[in-house]
Amino acid sequence: MLDYHLHLWPHHEHDTPLRLEQLAEYCARAEAAGVTELALTEHLFRFRQADALLGGFWDDERVPPALAESMAGYWKFHATADLDAYVACAQEAKEAGLPVVIGLEVDYYEDRMDTVAGLLAGYPFDVLLGSVHWVGGWRFDDLDDPVSMAEWSVRDVDACWDSYTRALEELAATRSCDVLAHPDLMKVAGHVPDAPAEWWDRMAEAAASSGMAAELSSAGWRKPAGEQYPALGLLERFVACGVPLTTASDAHHLDHVAHRADDLRAVLASVGVGVLQGYRGRDPHPVVVSRSAGAGTGTVA
């Protein structure tokens, strides 16, 4: 079992020092839940290097002024850490024998993914998550931002899903990342089309044709969506298309590390998946879904 989506800092914190002890605590908690390997995947936009390259992407006439202002403030708050120090800390954890790999959660930046790839090529990443957290400068998943959430009352849900899916397709086509994180994140605030199948089909096709894996995440259970990412219908499509899977908590602090790992195991079992995909140096390898830590190790009586 994997926890291939972990953050070091909650969104409301910045300038929090990196600590090897924190990573050791993450590993101990994961191990207790039967999770054997962790990927550290902080948001790219938390780093000054990203701000220098990508900051201001919201200055686009298609982005409404209120959303552009909100995004500018969000970036200013978040983009304070040093990517070199983050990678060095993850490397140190790896060298100390902790079961971690070095990753990053990368957003989709329209027409700028070559720039992103150029920056990231300079680091020894094991795995890169590809995420769509905003479309057209709108942070549809930022439940704490009233300006962003107000958009849900004026936008058409099907149109939102269409924009999201198009961004996800474009991200996948760039082949700049390895794993599609929380693939149906557009449901985060609880808004789902009456007939989501057409979007699920497109998401599964985007993953399959790009060679990306997809993430099965417990984070959706902690949100208004109230279910894992992806929904069962989308997960079944990924499996049918041969898209490999990772498992993840998307924890932003220790308490959520390996969150509901047993429930993720049950979801995997329900779709007949017994092998996940791990990464080293961005090369995939199979990882057998281990038994629950509480399930014992040997013969069933």
Ligand SMILES: [Zn+2]
């Ligand atoms: Zn995310």
Ligand SMILES: [Zn+2]
């Ligand atoms: Zn995340």
